[in-house]
Amino acid sequence: RWGDPYRRSGRRPRPWKEPSGTVVHGVLEEFDAERQVILWNTVPTHPHLPEQPLSNRRPSRPEVAAGLTYVQRLIDIVRPRLVVGVGRIAAETLGSRAVYVRHPAQSGATAFRAGMRALL
Template structure:
């Protein structure tokens, strides 16, 4: 797992019970037939662009959500913010992998509000990089188990090895506990769900020294970052 392509390939090979792997599986109700390939392409393009841009911070939450990364392939990113994600990394065109109306996720909306405010990209990830769901209820969210986390731990280590981040931001107490023991500084902020929105916004604003009430209108890396990576421009 030395490159984004080999990393995404390893991620797509992961199989666990009561876990949806959006990089290998398609939802018969909501996905396009080529959804797994589109999500792999989205994630690989995101990681390649972040690598070229020398992004040195990773924001890590707990699991993929069924309204966000399960659909887009981009952690902490819903379909509403796919264009924002592309703009932040220099004009990449990400593709929807689903049919029907665009779906929003509250956590993604708050995360992208703050990424817009700081006008600085971060690699977005989850301790458990797939979507764990209740048995027989694929469109539900649940916390991953310790066994599931351990099964995917090599992927987290692989991502850290690729980016060699200067700093990791743990989003939520669960993520912070799971990241203990890393030899990289980990700063914890409250997760924006379950009443934590104001604390999350304040935590990120303090960490980056920005005014959370006045987000930047159009955060963007120089276009040559995307061009030099050979990525499609919107």
């Protein structure tokens, strides 16, 4: 999607689509909102299992706390009309500043789409 100079996270000769990202961008494209929305992870790094960079794991409390510093600063700078916490970790971390929407992973795509459609 972004091309060079960004490095891929894997060694596959061809990139592949990440399922949750595909769902998120699909909803944004449906409402022509791709250029009106800023996507930012509560934890801006990729928490993964040791020696398995393409795996996923729940972020630790210190990782979430460190990431919140960046999220708060971004919100202060951008002053968005709406902040959506996608998933429990994001929503709990952001507290009353965010509207909760189910994360699309782990069979949550339908609920995510419904939640985002209600907001957009």
